[in-house]
Amino acid sequence: xxxxxxxxxxxxxxxxxxxxxxxxxxxxxxxxxxxxxxxxxxxxxxxxxxxxxxxxxxxxxxxxxxxxxxxxxxxxxxxxxxxxxxxxxxxxxxxxxxxxxxxxxxxxxxxxxxxxxxxxxxxxxxxxxxxxxxxxxxxxxxxxxxxxxxxxxxxxxxxxxxxxxxxxxxxxxxxxxxxxxxxxxxxxxxxxxxxxxxxxxxxxxxxxxxxxxxxxxxxxxxxxxxxxxxxxxxxxxxxxxxxxxxxxxxxxxxxxxxxxxxxxxxxxxxxxxxxxxxxxxxxxxxxxxxxxxxxxxxxxxxxxxxxxxxxxxxxxxxxxxxxxxxxxxxxxxxxxxxxxxxxxxxxxxxxxxxxxxxxxxxxxxxxxxxxxxxxxxxxxxxxxxxxxxxxxxxxxxxxxxxxxxxxxxxxxxxxxxxxxxxxxxxxxxxxxxxxxxxxxxxxxxxxxxxxxxxxxxxxxxxxxxxxxxxxxxxxxxxxxxxxxxxxxxxxxxxxxxxxxxxxxxxxxxxxxxxxxxxxxxxxxxxxxxxxxxxxxxxxxxxxxxxxxxxxxxxxxxxxxxxxxxxxxxxxxxxxxxxxxxxxxxxxxxxxxxxxxxxxxxxxxxxxxxxxxxxxxxxxxxxxxx
Numbered sequence: 001x002x003x004x005x006x007x008x009x010x011x012x013x014x015x016x017x018x019x020x021x022x023x024x025x026x027x028x029x030x031x032x033x034x035x036x037x038x039x040x041x042x043x044x045x046x047x048x049x050x051x052x053x054x055x056x057x058x059x060x061x062x063x064x065x066x067x068x069x070x071x072x073x074x075x076x077x078x079x080x081x082x083x084x085x086x087x088x089x090x091x092x093x094x095x096x097x098x099x100x101x102x103x104x105x106x107x108x109x110x111x112x113x114x115x116x117x118x119x120x121x122x123x124x125x126x127x128x129x130x131x132x133x134x135x136x137x138x139x140x141x142x143x144x145x146x147x148x149x150x151x152x153x154x155x156x157x158x159x160x161x162x163x164x165x166x167x168x169x170x171x172x173x174x175x176x177x178x179x180x181x182x183x184x185x186x187x188x189x190x191x192x193x194x195x196x197x198x199x200x201x202x203x204x205x206x207x208x209x210x211x212x213x214x215x216x217x218x219x220x221x222x223x224x225x226x227x228x229x230x231x232x233x234x235x236x237x238x239x240x241x242x243x244x245x246x247x248x249x250x251x252x253x254x255x256x257x258x259x260x261x262x263x264x265x266x267x268x269x270x271x272x273x274x275x276x277x278x279x280x281x282x283x284x285x286x287x288x289x290x291x292x293x294x295x296x297x298x299x300x301x302x303x304x305x306x307x308x309x310x311x312x313x314x315x316x317x318x319x320x321x322x323x324x325x326x327x328x329x330x331x332x333x334x335x336x337x338x339x340x341x342x343x344x345x346x347x348x349x350x351x352x353x354x355x356x357x358x359x360x361x362x363x364x365x366x367x368x369x370x371x372x373x374x375x376x377x378x379x380x381x382x383x384x385x386x387x388x389x390x391x392x393x394x395x396x397x398x399x400x401x402x403x404x405x406x407x408x409x410x411x412x413x414x415x416x417x418x419x420x421x422x423x424x425x426x427x428x429x430x431x432x433x434x435x436x437x438x439x440x441x442x443x444x445x446x447x448x449x450x451x452x453x454x455x456x457x458x459x460x461x462x463x464x465x466x467x468x469x470x471x472x473x474x475x476x477x478x479x480x481x482x483x484x485x486x487x488x489x490x491x492x493x494x495x496x497x498x499x500x501x502x503x504x505x506x507x508x509x510x511x512x513x514x515x516x517x518x519x520x521x522x523x524x525x526x527x528x529x530x531x532x533x534x535x536x537x538x539x540x541x542x543x544x545x546x547x548x549x550x551x552x553x554x555x556x557x558x559x560x561x562x563x564x565x566x567x568x569x570x571x572x573x574x575x576x577x578x579x580x581x582x583x584x585x586x587x588x589x590x591x592x593x594x595x596x597x598x599x600x601x602x603x604x605x606x607x608x609x610x611x612x613x614x615x616x617x618x619x620x621x622x623x624x625x
Contacts, residue, residue, distance in 0.1 A: 006175070007187050008156070013210035013297065015203060017305035023377030024332060031242050031336035034284035035109045041281050042382070048092050052431075053085030059424045060084075072410045079403040083396060087431050090274075094435035097277030101442055108279040110338040112232040112246075119234035121214030123155050123294070125184075125225075128201045129171070130162045130194075132221040133501065138174045139586050140224050145184045147227035147584055152184040155230060156213070160201050161190035198290070199306060199322040210297045220291035222501060223250070226344035226584055233294040233342070244299035244335025245327060248345035249275045250292045253575050253585055257351045257503065258565065259556035262469060264349055265462055265571040269453060270439040275339070284336035285382035290323035292345045296335065300326070303333040309372055313493035314365045321366025324390050325373060328383035346575075346585060351503040352557040353473070354514050357480050359499060364394045364484045397481035404525075404539060411532050425538075436463060452574025462570050472552055475545035479518050504559040511550035522546025 035041070060080050064073040100108065125144070129137055141157055148155055161171055168190045175188040191201065202218060210216070215237050217230060225248070233246055249271065252264035279286070304326040309316045319325055327337045350356040370387040373379075443450055443459045450456045512519075526543035529536045545552075555561065565571055575581045 006179075007158075007189050008185075008209060008212065011209050011212035013206055013301045015207050015210070015301040015305045017307045019307055020309075020373070020376055024334075028332070028334035031284040031334070033110060033240055033243060033336045033338065038281075038283040041283075045089070045092060045096065045281050049085060049089040052088040052092070053081060056084040056088070056424060056427065057081040059421060059427075063421045063424065072406070072413065075406045076403065076410060079399055079406055083399055083403065084428065084431075086392060086396060087428075091431045091434050093277035093281065094273050094438060095277070096280050097273035097275065098438040098442060100276040100280055101273055102445070105276075108276060108341075109283070110246075110279070110340050112229075112340050112342060113235040113239060115228035115231045115235075117231075117235070118151050118154050119231060120238045121154075121234060122212070123215040123217055123230065123234045124205075124209070124213040124297075125155055125157045125217045125219065125230070126160055126202060126205060127158065127219045127221060127223070128160045128162065128198050129221045130198075131164060131167045132499075134167065134170045134174050136501070136586075137171075137221055138178050140222075141186070142178060142182065143584055143586055144224060144227065144230075145182045145186070148184060148230065149227060151227060151231055154234065155217075156185040156187065157182070158205060158209075159186070159188045160205055161188065162194040162197070162201055163190060196306075196318040197320070199319065203305070206297065206301050210301055213297050215294055216297050216300070217294045218291055220347060222348040223292050224253075224346040224585060225292060225342075229342045229344045230294075233340075236340070237294060237296060240336070242334075242336050243338060244296045244303070244330040244333075245286075245288055245293060245337045247286060247288055247293040247327075247337070247339045248342040249339065250289075250345045250347040251573075251575065252349045253346045253573070253581075254348050255351070256559045256562055257505075257557050258561040258571075259353055259356070260349050260351045261562040261566065261571040262466065262556065264573055265453070266466060267349075268573040268575075269443050269459070269462070270436055273439050273442060274435065275341070279339045279341075282339060282382065282386075284338060285331050285380050285386075286327065286337045286339040287386050288323040288327035288330075288337065292347060299330060299333070299335045303329045303335065309369060312491075314488045314491065315369060315372065317493075319366070319369060321363060321370065321390065324370065324383075324386055328373075328376070328379045328387065331380050331383055332378040344581065344584065348501060351500065352506055353476070353553045354506055354510065354557075355500050355503065357484075357514065360481070361484050361487075364481065365488050365493065367391050367394055368485070368488060394481050394485060397478045398485055400478050401482050404542065407539070408528055408532075408536065411536055412528075433467065436467065452572070452577060454569035454572040458569035458572055461568070462572070465565075465570060469552075469556075471541060472545045472548065475522070475542045476515070476518060476549045476552065479521060479546060483517065503557065506554060506557045508550060508554050511553040515549040515553060518546045518549040522549070 057077070057080075060077055061069070064076060069077075127137070127141065137159070141159065145152065145155075145157060159171065159175060161168055163171060171190070172188065175186065179186045179188075191204065194200070196203070202216075206216075215234055217225065217233065219225065229248070233248070236246060237243060251271075252260075252267040255261040255264040306319045306322060306325065308318050311317070331337050350359055367390040370391050373387060374384055440459055440463045443453055444456050447456070450459055453459045453462065522543045522545070525539060526547065529539045529543055532539075562571070566576075575585065
């Protein structure tokens with residue numbers, strides 16, 4: 001049932017739902033856009049990963065083998081080796097991306113066409129919404145439409161609402177007002193029954209209107225894509241008839257709280273080398289992130305009718321994390337799926353740790369469903385790997401926790417510690433932090449690039465604050481994800497609550513409600529670490545991170561803190577200094593920040609102020625020139 005519908009005439013497109021056991025009758029050929037040496041690239045990356053994992057495994061065996069190996073040592077080995085190998089894969093992929101960028105190979109093998117002229121095919125720009133801030137959503141639509149200029153006739157905008165009646169009424173009024181002002185055509189409809197959430201929302205549009213549009217550009221409610229980027233994507237689809245999907249790499253913007261500014265800085269500085277590495281080895285079997293991507297509508301319709309999984313939620317029912325599955329199904333039907341670098345594709349990030357965890361709960365359930373799809377017939381092995389990577393993003397957290405528990409059990413049942421050797425500890429730290437260091441080197445390599453991050457001193461100060469914040473929040477994330485998985489195993493399905501996208505601070509009571517278990521587990525771990533002496537002393541940073549979880553959540557949730565750090569040149573991104581992009585990103589895009597270099601004394605005061613949760617007081621004490 002559809003309500004408040006102002007849509008174009010029906011242009012129906014069949015989108016069959018096929019059983020998961022079905023597969024193409026004959027193997028599909030490798031897409032013509034696939035790099036010729038893609039097999040060698042993957043062999044090099046996987047071979048290097050296995051070699052590093054083997055060396056780490058040999059060292060952990062040597063470390064725990066004094067006096068023989070019993071079941072406790074084997075448990076530690078069985079947990080450590082796959083975790084060490086897995087983080088090695090990500091670090092080596094980033095190393096490859098760093099080498100690509102330092103050689104100037106920014107777009108890897110699939111560059112987008114230029115933005116001159118008009119694309120041949122018409123594109124539908126789809127923005128699914130669910131009880132969002134109406135003014136913010138329609139402001140983004142207005143700015144994107146205006147950025148198209150004289151190419152607007154090739155793009156139609158659709159607001160596909162799953163909102164409730166109250167929010168729907170506000171949306172409809174805003175739609176009527178904006179429709180009269182926009183040059184591109186604007187349409188709106190609201191579903192009264194939110195069948196299958198966002199995937200069902202998009203599929204409903206495809207079946208009713210997809211035949212009229214060769215391409216569809218799928219957004220999230222917080223997405224912004226410039227007119228030039230839309231044109232480049234559509235023209236690239238025009239010239240590559242075998243490509244079914246092009247995923248851009250969105251830049252996180254408009255962060256105001258310390259947490260959001262920290263995450264957008266990390267994405268902006270560290271993201272390029274990670275993305276370049278991912279593009280290098282994924283080739284025409286890239287992934288789909290569900291938004292800021294253009295799809296060939298007919299290819300999507302023939303390939304991506306998602307049947308529900310057997311059984312009940314949380315592991316059965318409708319597919320929640322549909323994007324990676326859809327990428328695999330497109331490739332299974334012979335369509336190439338690529339990632340591409342686009343300068344003006346943007347999204348926003350949750351403003352607090354609490355809001356990030358709420359969003360992650362839905363993603364966790366959806367990605368764990370992928371475990372049931374590993375053996376889907378006809379999937380390319382790289383798509384299976386990406387499904388595994390999506391699930392492992394959550395499954396590795398309980399494995400790290402079990403490794404800590406195994407070390408504690410080993411110590412208190414044998415009297416001997418399981419502390420890693422200095423070589424292995426050093427190697428682990430290098431693997432963990434190498435992507436950050438390499439990204440910082442890339443940012444520092446050119447003065448003009450560094451200026452966007454507050455200059456070279458700004459990059460150094462930001463990375464030096466990012467690292468302790470990352471160390472502090474890693475145990476918090478580990479336990480939060482573990483609790484999510486336990487919640488899912490208990491059969492509790494994820495709800496569908498609207499996201500908070502603009503928050504200025506959370507109360508300590510809210511943080512304590514969400515992190516009370518973290519406090520308890522951290523306190524127990526701290527006591528065990530103290531009682532264990534030097535043998536378990538290496539666990540103390542984890543315990544501290546858990547104990548201070550509520551304070552970290554509160555301290556990083558303040559807008560004033562984020563602004564204060566930006567004024568000191570910390571956690572800046574280039575978009576804040578680019579007038580054209582700030583115009584596209586709207587009122588929430590910060591005015592140009594005049595960053596002033598910090599003295600060494602001021603920098604120490606800043607770091608200690610943030611880490612002890614006293615940022616507001618520290619900000620009042622410091623005066624910048």
